[in-house]
Amino acid sequence: MAGQKKHQVAVIGSGNWGSTIGKILAENTAEHSDLFHREVRMWVFEEDINIPEDSKHRSKYGDAPQKLTKVINETHENVKYLPGISLPENLVATPDVTAAVKDASLLIFNLPHQFIGKTLDGIKGHHLPYARGISCIKGVDVSDGIVTLYSELIMEKLGIYCGALSGANIAPEVAAERLCETTIGYDTPPMDLTSNDGSPKHNLVKVDEQRQVKTKPTSVELHPVPQDYPHVDAELWEALFSRPYFFVHVVKDVAGVALGGALKNIVALAAGFVSGKQWGENTKAAIIRLGVGEMIRFGRTWFPKSVNEQTFTEESAGIADLVASCNGGRNVRSATHAVEKGVGVAEIEKTEMNGQKLQGVSTAQTVYGFLDKHGKTGDFPLFCAVNNILEGKAKVEDLPALLNKKK
Amino acid sequence: MAGQKKHQVAVIGSGNWGSTIGKILAENTAEHSDLFHREVRMWVFEEDINIPEDSKHRSKYGDAPQKLTKVINETHENVKYLPGISLPENLVATPDVTAAVKDASLLIFNLPHQFIGKTLDGIKGHHLPYARGISCIKGVDVSDGIVTLYSELIMEKLGIYCGALSGANIAPEVAAERLCETTIGYDTPPMDLTSNDGSPKHNLVKVDEQRQVKTKPTSVELHPVPQDYPHVDAELWEALFSRPYFFVHVVKDVAGVALGGALKNIVALAAGFVSGKQWGENTKAAIIRLGVGEMIRFGRTWFPKSVNEQTFTEESAGIADLVASCNGGRNVRSATHAVEKGVGVAEIEKTEMNGQKLQGVSTAQTVYGFLDKHGKTGDFPLFCAVNNILEGKAKVEDLPALLNKKK
Numbered sequence: 001m002a003g004q005k006k007h008q009v010a011v012i013g014s015g016n017w018g019s020t021i022g023k024i025l026a027e028n029t030a031e032h033s034d035l036f037h038r039e040v041r042m043w044v045f046e047e048d049i050n051i052p053e054d055s056k057h058r059s060k061y062g063d064a065p066q067k068l069t070k071v072i073n074e075t076h077e078n079v080k081y082l083p084g085i086s087l088p089e090n091l092v093a094t095p096d097v098t099a100a101v102k103d104a105s106l107l108i109f110n111l112p113h114q115f116i117g118k119t120l121d122g123i124k125g126h127h128l129p130y131a132r133g134i135s136c137i138k139g140v141d142v143s144d145g146i147v148t149l150y151s152e153l154i155m156e157k158l159g160i161y162c163g164a165l166s167g168a169n170i171a172p173e174v175a176a177e178r179l180c181e182t183t184i185g186y187d188t189p190p191m192d193l194t195s196n197d198g199s200p201k202h203n204l205v206k207v208d209e210q211r212q213v214k215t216k217p218t219s220v221e222l223h224p225v226p227q228d229y230p231h232v233d234a235e236l237w238e239a240l241f242s243r244p245y246f247f248v249h250v251v252k253d254v255a256g257v258a259l260g261g262a263l264k265n266i267v268a269l270a271a272g273f274v275s276g277k278q279w280g281e282n283t284k285a286a287i288i289r290l291g292v293g294e295m296i297r298f299g300r301t302w303f304p305k306s307v308n309e310q311t312f313t314e315e316s317a318g319i320a321d322l323v324a325s326c327n328g329g330r331n332v333r334s335a336t337h338a339v340e341k342g343v344g345v346a347e348i349e350k351t352e353m354n355g356q357k358l359q360g361v362s363t364a365q366t367v368y369g370f371l372d373k374h375g376k377t378g379d380f381p382l383f384c385a386v387n388n389i390l391e392g393k394a395k396v397e398d399l400p401a402l403l404n405k406k407k
Numbered sequence: 408m409a410g411q412k413k414h415q416v417a418v419i420g421s422g423n424w425g426s427t428i429g430k431i432l433a434e435n436t437a438e439h440s441d442l443f444h445r446e447v448r449m450w451v452f453e454e455d456i457n458i459p460e461d462s463k464h465r466s467k468y469g470d471a472p473q474k475l476t477k478v479i480n481e482t483h484e485n486v487k488y489l490p491g492i493s494l495p496e497n498l499v500a501t502p503d504v505t506a507a508v509k510d511a512s513l514l515i516f517n518l519p520h521q522f523i524g525k526t527l528d529g530i531k532g533h534h535l536p537y538a539r540g541i542s543c544i545k546g547v548d549v550s551d552g553i554v555t556l557y558s559e560l561i562m563e564k565l566g567i568y569c570g571a572l573s574g575a576n577i578a579p580e581v582a583a584e585r586l587c588e589t590t591i592g593y594d595t596p597p598m599d600l601t602s603n604d605g606s607p608k609h610n611l612v613k614v615d616e617q618r619q620v621k622t623k624p625t626s627v628e629l630h631p632v633p634q635d636y637p638h639v640d641a642e643l644w645e646a647l648f649s650r651p652y653f654f655v656h657v658v659k660d661v662a663g664v665a666l667g668g669a670l671k672n673i674v675a676l677a678a679g680f681v682s683g684k685q686w687g688e689n690t691k692a693a694i695i696r697l698g699v700g701e702m703i704r705f706g707r708t709w710f711p712k713s714v715n716e717q718t719f720t721e722e723s724a725g726i727a728d729l730v731a732s733c734n735g736g737r738n739v740r741s742a743t744h745a746v747e748k749g750v751g752v753a754e755i756e757k758t759e760m761n762g763q764k765l766q767g768v769s770t771a772q773t774v775y776g777f778l779d780k781h782g783k784t785g786d787f788p789l790f791c792a793v794n795n796i797l798e799g800k801a802k803v804e805d806l807p808a809l810l811n812k813k814k
Binding site for chain 2: 168169170173174178179180181244245247274279280281282283284285286288289290292293296310313314315316319320321323324327328329399400401403404405
C-alpha cells in the first residue's frame with residue numbers, strides 16, 4: 001500500500017550550503033512527482049539585507065533594505081549567501097520555522113551548529129511525529145568528555161530518527177553544478193524497512209548504544225512512517241539528493257559520516273603546517289594517510305559498534321572530504337600562512353580573518369581535551385601534535401619525531 | 408643460531424631514486440652493524456659525464472669527461488642524477504653488476520623497468536642462490552592480457568624470493584630528508600620464518616597462484632636463507648629502510664603494493680583533466696575516491712588471493728602515493744596543461760616534454776587493452792574514460808555522465 005501519499009520536504013537553514021541543498025532538493029522533487037510534493041519549503045533566518053552593488057537585482061530593489069525571504073521568493077536567488085546561482089521556483093523561503101516544518105515528513109537540517117539547539121526548540125511540537133531527518137550540519141559536538149552527533153541531538157530533541165550527510169562539498173562548487181559526491185549515513189529504523197510491513201507501531205532507539213563514553217543514557221521512542229507514504233530508505237534519499245553532477249552514496253554508518261566531517265579539519269591544519277614549510281607532496285600525502293589512520297582509531301575507540309572503517313577510507317565523507325580540505329579551504333590556507341610568516345595560527349585569525357575562528361582550531365582543542373580526559377593522547381600523535389603546535393608547545397620541525405612510531 | 412653472519416646489501420641502479428635508496432641503505436647499514444656489512448654496493452650503468460657548470464665539484468674535474476662511478480666514489484655525490492645530495496662514504500659505486508651482487512644476500516632493484524630484463528640476464532648465475540630481493544621498480548608489466556609484477560619477474564629469472572617497495576616517494580624530496588612514508592610488500596617465505604627453524608631446504612613458490620589470468624604457470628624453487636644470517640623478515644627490512652624522516656610499513660600484499668604504483672598514474676591524468684577545467688577541489692577529491700575504488704576492484708578481480716584492499720586505502724603505496732601523484736608530478740601537470748590549452752596530451756608530450764612519454768598514458772592504454780581483452784571495461788568507468796579522452800573518443804565534459812552509476 002506504500003505510496004498513496006507523497007513526502008513534503010523542508011530544509012531548515014539557508015546559508016550557502018543550505019541554499020545549495022535546497023536547490024538540489026527542489027530540482028529532485030520536481031522530477032520525482034510520484035514520491036514528493038513539488039514545493040520544498042526553506043526556513044530562512046529573516047534579516048533585512050541590502051542588495052549588493054554588483055547584483056543583477058540591484059536595479060529592481062535599489063538602496064532600500066529588503067526582507068531576505070521576499071528577495072529569495074521574488075528573484076529565486078539568495079543574493080546574500082549564494083549570489084549568482086538561480087534557485088528553482090519551487091524552492092519557497094519562509095521566515096516561520098513552524099510553517100516550514102508543518103506537514104513535512106522529511107526534514108533536512110542545514111544550519112550552523114551554534115543555532116541548532118534554539119531552532120529545535122522552535123520546531124518541537126510543530127513537526128509530524130513520524131518525520132525523518134537528515135543533518136547536513138558539519139562535525140560533532142565534543143564537550144565534557146562526550147561526543148554527540150548533531151543527528152543524535154535532533155533525534156533526542158524531536159523524537160524522530162535522523163541521519164547525516166557529509167562529503168567533499170564546498171558549497172559554491174556544488175551550487176555551480178561541478179561534479180562531486182556526497183555520503184549519507186542513514187540506518188533505516190527496523191519499523192520503516194520495506195520488508196517489515198507488520199512492524200510494531202513504536203520502536204525504541206537507544207542513542208547511547210552507539211557510544212562508548214556517553215554518561216547520559218538516552219532513548220527515543222520512534223513513530224513509524226505511515227504505510228501510505230513511499231518507504232523512507234536509502235533509495236528514497238538517493239532520489240531526493242542525487243543529481244547528474246552530485247553523486248550520492250548511502251551507508252548505514254551515521255557516526256562515521258559525522259566524525260569524518262569534524263576530524264578532517266585537524267588534519268587540514270597539519271597539512272597546512274607542512275605546506276608552509278614547503279616540504280612537498282610526499283609529506284602532505286603522509287599527513288593525510290596518518291590522519292585517516294587516526295580518524296579510524298577514533299571511530300573504533302568511541303563508536304565501536306557503529307563505525308565502519310570503510311566510511312573513512314572509501315567514502316566521500318571520509319577520504320575525499322579530507323583530501324579536498326587538505327588541498328583547499330581556510331584551515332589549510334591559514335596554517336600555511338602562519339608557518340610562512342613565522343607566526344601562530346591565532347595571529348592569522350586576527351589579521352587575516354577579522355577575528356573569525358577556524359573550525360580546525362576549535363576541533364583540535366576540544367578533541368585534545370577529550371583525548372586527555374580519557375588518557376588516550378598517546379594513541380593519536382597527529383591530532384595531539386596539531387594541538388601542541390597551535391598552543392606553542394611543539395614546533396612543525398618536531399613532526400617527524402612526534403609521528404615516528406619507533407621512538 | 409641466527410645472526411653470526413651479516414647481510415651484504417647491493418642496490419642495482421643509480422638514478423635519482425636508486426641513489427636516494429642507496430643513501431638510505433648505507434645510512435642504516437652503518438647504524439646496524441650487528442645486522443649488515445657496512446659497505447653497500449651500488450651498481451651504476453657506467454657512462455662518461457661532464458660535471459655540470461653549477462656543481463661545486465666542477466673545479467676539481469674541469470671540462471674533461473669523467474666516469475660516473477669514479478665521480479660518485481670520489482665526491483660522494485651523484486652529480487648527474489642526484490646533484491646536491493651528499494651520499495654516505497660507505498655507499499660504493501661499481502660499474503660491474505656481477506661484482507655488485509657477489510656475496511650479497513640482500514638485493515635491492517631500483518632501475519627503470521625497461522632495463523630490468525637485460526640486467527637480470529647479467530646477474531643470473533652470479534648471485535647467492537638464497538639471496539632475497541626488494542623491487543623498487545614502479546608499476547607492473549601489462550601485456551598479452553597478463554599482469555606481471557616486476558618482483559615476480561625477478562623471482563622467475565633469478566630463482567630468489569622478491570618483494571616490492573612503493574609509496575609517495577618523489578625522489579628529490581626523500582633525498583632532502585623531508586618527512587615521508589613508504590610501504591614494503593614482503594610475504595616472508597615459510598622456510599625463512601623465525602618460527603620455522605626446522606624448515607625444508609627448498610620450497611616451491613608458485614608465481615601464478617597470485618594471479619587469476621596468467622596463462623604461463625611458473626614456479627620457483629627457493630633456497631632457504633642459511634640459519635647463521637639474521638632472519639630476513641619484516642623487522643629486518645624495517646631496520647634496512649627506516650629513517651627518522653622515512654617511515655616504513657611492511658605488509659604481506661606484494662601485488663597491491665606494485666599495483667598501486669602503476670594504476671595511480673591513470674587517476675593522476677583524470678585529476679589533471681578536471682584541474683584543467685578548474686572544477687575545483689570537490690571534483691578532484693571525487694576523482695581520487697573513484698580511482699581508489701577502481702584500484703581495489705582491479706586488485707580483487709585479478710589478484711583475489713593476494714591483494715588486500717587496505718593496501719590501497721590505508722598504505723603509503725596506495726592512497727598516499729595516489730594523492731601525491733594527483734597533486735603534483737608530470738602526469739597531472741601535463742593533463743592540466745592539455746585541457747587548459749585545448750589540445751591532446753600527446754601534443755603536450757611533444758611540445759613540453761621533448762617527445763618523452765608520460766607513464767600515465769602508456770598505463771592507461773595497456774590497462775584499457777587488458778580490460779577490453781577480458782570484457783571488463785564496464786567495471787572500470789574511470790580508467791576507461793581516461794583512455795577514451797586520451798584517444799579523443801570522449802571529452803572531459805563527458806566525465807559526470809561516464810562516471811554516474813545511475814545511467
